[in-house]
Amino acid sequence: MSASSSPASNRTTDPSAPCWQPDPRQDSVLFAPLLTAIGVRHGFTTRCGGVSRGRYASLNLGRNWGDDLQAVDANLDRVARIAGFSVDRLTQVRQVHGSLVLHVTAPERATREADGLATSHDLALGVMSADCVSLLLADDEGRVAAAHAGWRGTLAGIATEAVAALATLGADVQRIRAVLGPSIGPCCFEVQRDVSDLFVAQDPAVLHERSGRRYIDLWRYNQKLLMHAGLRTEHIAGNPPCTRCDAERFYSFRRDGAQIGQHLAFIVGGSS
């Protein structure tokens, strides 16, 4: 597997989960075969191959944590070039850890508060993260969605809302594919009892206790929501690399604190 730098403890469940394919040009973008197979342009950026410096090194796509915006623009140009989308089609929301998924038909750049987007238009939907789960969804007819699922959004059911948004656009849920992006895994997502209790009340199986510490499996919780929403098991790629475990490839808020870089997960809609 290309995710070979992740520790064995990351491999929580499905050994047949699709491998991650690094971009041959410096691993700047990871692609999911599940989406590539149906011709959907998409990707999850790593921290590799950009021009940002210091704590932001090097492929930072975040604009709100103090990095030089010229560097961020150069990084975005690079990602767009690799992935084959036009920067002026990038469409984002102001992420607020909720579960709202907006339908969009024209580009907008983080003007509205929400945590997910869905479209059937030729837009590059993008969500930012630095440990939170990013979700990319698509059917094989040009309908796509992107969502940001931190623990609050995960618990609020944004995965379910993203599937519902695609269904509203006319998608058959049996044909929707969903991929979880690099994010903090059950190996590293330690929480206090108040948070773990919220999850356990919904699904006790997402709690792992080790050495008196409590860890939550956000990947499993999101996978389960997607399955309950009607997706086929083989249409879910739910075991991404852990961002906190892999400092060479990923930013991690848990590992490094604030004022760091952020990753962009993106997916392009419309029939090409």
Ligand SMILES: [Zn+2]
């Ligand atoms: Zn980890």
